[in-house]
Amino acid sequence: MGFKVILSKELKRVFGDKKMVFSLFILPIILIAGIYGMMFFLVDKQKSSINEHVSEVFVQNMPDNFSELMSKHTECNINVIPAGESADTYKDKLLDGTYDLVVVFPENFYENFKNADATSTLPDIKTFYNPSEDNSGEARTRFTETYLEEYKQLLLNERFGSLNYAMVFSVDADNPDMIVQDDGKATGKILGTIIPYLITILIFGGAMGLGVDTIAGEKERGTIANLLISPIKRVDIIMGKIAALAIVSVLSAGVYVISFIGSAVVLSKKSGMGEMFNRLSLNFTSLQIVQFVVLLLGLVLLYVGIIGFVSGVIKYTCINQTENKTYNVGFSFANEFISDYPNCLYNIKSELNIQAITPCRIYICSSELLLQEFEENKENQRIARIAAEQLFFQSYSRYLDLFRFTSEERYLQLLKKCPEILQMVPLKEIASYLKITPIHMSRIRHKLSFDGKE
Numbered sequence: 001m002g003f004k005v006i007l008s009k010e011l012k013r014v015f016g017d018k019k020m021v022f023s024l025f026i027l028p029i030i031l032i033a034g035i036y037g038m039m040f041f042l043v044d045k046q047k048s049s050i051n052e053h054v055s056e057v058f059v060q061n062m063p064d065n066f067s068e069l070m071s072k073h074t075e076c077n078i079n080v081i082p083a084g085e086s087a088d089t090y091k092d093k094l095l096d097g098t099y100d101l102v103v104v105f106p107e108n109f110y111e112n113f114k115n116a117d118a119t120s121t122l123p124d125i126k127t128f129y130n131p132s133e134d135n136s137g138e139a140r141t142r143f144t145e146t147y148l149e150e151y152k153q154l155l156l157n158e159r160f161g162s163l164n165y166a167m168v169f170s171v172d173a174d175n176p177d178m179i180v181q182d183d184g185k186a187t188g189k190i191l192g193t194i195i196p197y198l199i200t201i202l203i204f205g206g207a208m209g210l211g212v213d214t215i216a217g218e219k220e221r222g223t224i225a226n227l228l229i230s231p232i233k234r235v236d237i238i239m240g241k242i243a244a245l246a247i248v249s250v251l252s253a254g255v256y257v258i259s260f261i262g263s264a265v266v267l268s269k270k271s272g273m274g275e276m277f278n279r280l281s282l283n284f285t286s287l288q289i290v291q292f293v294v295l296l297l298g299l300v301l302l303y304v305g306i307i308g309f310v311s312g313v314i315k316y317t318c319i320n321q322t323e324n325k326t327y328n329v330g331f332s333f334a335n336e337f338i339s340d341y342p343n344c345l346y347n348i349k350s351e352l353n354i355q356a357i358t359p360c361r362i363y364i365c366s367s368e369l370l371l372q373e374f375e376e377n378k379e380n381q382r383i384a385r386i387a388a389e390q391l392f393f394q395s396y397s398r399y400l401d402l403f404r405f406t407s408e409e410r411y412l413q414l415l416k417k418c419p420e421i422l423q424m425v426p427l428k429e430i431a432s433y434l435k436i437t438p439i440h441m442s443r444i445r446h447k448l449s450f451d452g453k454e
Helices: 002-015 018-052 064-070 088-092 109-114 134-160 183-221 224-228 234-270 286-308 341-345 367-376 378-404 407-417 427-433 438-451
Strands: 055-060 076-080 101-104 126-128 313-320 325-333 353-356
Touching: 002 018, 002 234, 018 134, 018 234, 055 134, 064 076, 064 109, 064 134, 076 134, 101 134, 126 134, 325 378, 325 427, 367 378, 378 407, 407 427, 407 438, 427 438
Parallel strands: 055 076, 055 101
Antiparallel strands: 101 126, 313 325, 313 353
């Protein structure tokens, strides 16, 4: 019953907050669609710019028949480097993007081709380009893979009379069905590079924002004390919060995943890049779906545990009857003894209120059983001595610290002992423990923030 109450309370808190609903379920769609839209827009714009650009190509020692061939192409301006002039001057212009490509043919290239025999050295055409400039890279690719390849076929046809005679064989020239693959495995390979990112980053992001608010938010709103003293079991409180956080985190991650994949598919098809997504085969068995859900829930529980329940803090308070005020007289942290020890030994009613201000695992022992265990053997007596020494040391050190250290020094010592206390304990509780006002506490923190010590 308590579990359902906490679960319902947490879900209502999330879905009843318009800002939280917007940030968890609407904002991700806007952001991802916007990011992908901008990315594909820039890619399309870059492609259009490259396709519309007329490349400036400078050629040295260009053969006449190659010049005739290039007269048919208007995608680039072919400029001839005058005879006797060095190509180095033109190569310098590649650095600032003024020129796109410099091509150097061997001298007397066509005459050497006609007079070549089996023992002749293979001529080498040199190209120079700037790979940091997109237009330069595209100019070289187009020149080598289109124009020079066309020129090569022209020369081979001239030498042998037929390209079929000049070529020994071709590869997949007439084989549209050359790709034979398992679409499921291909999809798994693609998704295998995406899913880990989605699971780790997106679920962690959802659990992070909600997990912090689950505990810290309760303390800031001043509702965690009422929650802890309610008749609901602590385990129901914890499990209810974890279950609600898991549900919302998985839903938030689902929004991210759908937005991520949907935006990628839609926008890539519009930009002409949808071939990869058309080959995807998104078919999952029932077992695979169950495994995926279990993995998501397991990671959510892990992240929530890391974020929300790192360690425990206990506070000791007492009431000044005259002033009718409650003062914080001490803290206990993980792996420390918690007790009003003298009153426990002498079976006197304690005037201290000992309260867990974060979820804690506490081992409780009654004073009667404790005294009985102390009397049974020396080992238990040794444990009693260690507990007494530790509790005395805590009280004695705190008493001396009030006189030998300033409030600022005591604050720094507390941070050194428990660095995460600011995330677990309200500032007014820390101020009460240091015997200063909350205003003085704010001044100390303000000073230390400028000094870089906090």
